[in-house]
Amino acid sequence: xxxxxxxxxxxxxxxxxxxxxxxxxxxxxxxxxxxxxxxxxxxxxxxxxxxxxxxxxxxxxxxxxxxxxxxxxxxxxxxxxxxxxxxxxxxxxxxxxxxxxxxxxxxxxxxxxxxxxxxxxxxxxxxxxxxxxxxxxxxxxxxxxxxxxxxxxxxxxxxxxxxxxxxxxxxxxxxxxxxxxxxxxxxxxxxxxxxxxxxxxxxxxxxxxxxxxxxxxxxxxxxxxxxxxx
Numbered sequence: 001x002x003x004x005x006x007x008x009x010x011x012x013x014x015x016x017x018x019x020x021x022x023x024x025x026x027x028x029x030x031x032x033x034x035x036x037x038x039x040x041x042x043x044x045x046x047x048x049x050x051x052x053x054x055x056x057x058x059x060x061x062x063x064x065x066x067x068x069x070x071x072x073x074x075x076x077x078x079x080x081x082x083x084x085x086x087x088x089x090x091x092x093x094x095x096x097x098x099x100x101x102x103x104x105x106x107x108x109x110x111x112x113x114x115x116x117x118x119x120x121x122x123x124x125x126x127x128x129x130x131x132x133x134x135x136x137x138x139x140x141x142x143x144x145x146x147x148x149x150x151x152x153x154x155x156x157x158x159x160x161x162x163x164x165x166x167x168x169x170x171x172x173x174x175x176x177x178x179x180x181x182x183x184x185x186x187x188x189x190x191x192x193x194x195x196x197x198x199x200x201x202x203x204x205x206x207x208x209x210x211x212x213x214x215x216x217x218x219x220x221x222x223x224x225x226x227x228x229x230x
Contacts, residue, residue, distance in 0.1 A: 039051075040053060042055070044056055044057070072097050073095065074094065075095075076091065076092070078091040078092075078106075091105070092104070092105055099116050099117065100115050102114045110124050112124050112125070116164075117163075118164050120161075120164060144201055144202070145205060147198055148205050150180040150181060151180075154177065154180050155172060155176060156170065174187055175187045181194070
């Protein structure tokens with residue numbers, strides 16, 4: 001006969017937050033003792049550093065938390081200070097949905113970030129990548145002629161992802177891109193910053209080349225004028 005597991009119920013008021021922790025009594029052994037201190041509840045540790053601190057001594061990767069539901073699951077993060085203008089901008093929701101994983105701000109009326117099941121990432125704002133000189137080293141000048149030469153050999157195709165057949169995209173294959181420029185961690189990915197950097201380098205190289213041609217044309221016109229041919 002199957003019996004219901006015995007649970008240890010702990011209610012704790014820590015750091016102004018009232019929390020309830022449910023833990024299977026069978027898991028509470030000498031090593032997994034539950035400790036309640038002024039700092040919080042410790043499971044597997046006698047010195048909790050947060051209102052709820054769970055620690056295991058497993059040497060391998062271990063599942064530490066599981067939240068399951070027959071439908072979507074949500075986690076709310078809320079700063080309990082007063083909302084501004086009726087828009088609780090201090091409250092965020094992490095949720096699992098049918099399309100994937102979402103991060104949204106309460107009452108914003110939109111999804112700020114969504115990671116789809118096919119790996120597509122959508123954000124409602126701007127993607128800002130770190131590019132400060134202060135976080136870089138081995139900075140080398142880039143030859144515009146070299147960029148143009150390699151770009152001329154690179155095939156740019158229109159295609160669809162296998163996991164998103166209803167969407168069309170344009171760009172090179174990452175294997176060809178890596179062979180041409182050797183940028184990024186491997187030949188399976190292309191960093192948006194590298195694509196933008198090469199595009200800027202190519203535009204600059206074409207601008208310089210166009211300026212040289214304009215100067216040459218101007219010299220030829222002056223020579224023709226002086227010879228009376230114009």
